[in-house]
Amino acid sequence: MYTVSSLKAELHERGWRLTPQRETILQIFQNLPTGEHLSAEDLHVLLQQDGEPISLSTIYRNLKMMSRMGILRELELAEGHKHYEINQPAPYHHHHLICVRCNKTTEFKNDSILKMGAKTAQKEGYHLLDCQLTIHAICPSCQRSILPI
Amino acid sequence: MYTVSSLKAELHERGWRLTPQRETILQIFQNLPTGEHLSAEDLHVLLQQDGEPISLSTIYRNLKMMSRMGILRELELAEGHKHYEINQPAPYHHHHLICVRCNKTTEFKNDSILKMGAKTAQKEGYHLLDCQLTIHAICPSCQRSILPI
DNA sequence: GTACATAATGCGATGCCTTCTCAATAGTGC
């Protein structure tokens, strides 16, 4: 599990600082039930409710930073804005099946996908951060409905 | 290859119409070299240069519609806006490796991923439209640079 | 412990991609 002290170490390596805001954000994601993901706005509201508000600018900046460090995954689901979740190795690592009509999102696991992703990145000399298989499809219920696309 | 007449048939099934604009957009994507993808804006400019301008509203509407029909793939690369390309089966089907620092995007093929995606969709009763493995990583050149994240 | 350099925060303004509204246009079936 990625800890606050490993975050601190990694930040210091680059001459950056550990702030209470960064620590809080990391902890929120660590305590989130597996497979739950938050948008920047969700996180903003959640923190206000918890009585430790963090400005939206800071949230956006740190979500982006933590994604680029490989700590978080940036998900493009179907709602038109990004979602974030903690980035975990197998066997917690998972992927998403999305209905393009009702936006219903289902998780599924498949460890060989992560292996393939790692192999591809390695072959090209890339340092892997995240690897997501996103399936766009139409769910059974939407297939039955006559509603337009 | 998906043709104009199959587009027409599929539109008519739903009570929709084949317009010159839709025909033009489909043809542009069909004639694009494999692996090239366009943003809405790219397409808009391209059409103006070709002397058959189509309004941005219409472009956005039809790109979305054709993605939801499974004709186009909607790609989330790293530039902050969507890109589109024609959706092709194996062995043309491919995936993307993206450097989160310089946004360099590389394609790679792996037919077993499409098979897994199809199997997953089928198992859940979904009608598959598209399946993309997106790898976020840091390219060799950016690993060497000292530049911040 | 104190002081300093500068990274990070918060606020509001700004930007950009995308969607919406609505009158005008044009496919389709009869």
Added chain:
DNA sequence: GCACTATTGAGAAGGCATCGCATTATGTAC
């Protein structure tokens, strides 16, 4: 050819995300 209505085009509006800058505060050196 006519009626019906899906579609288009133009501009306005919306929403997510980023930027600029004054203020705050972390980490380091003394």
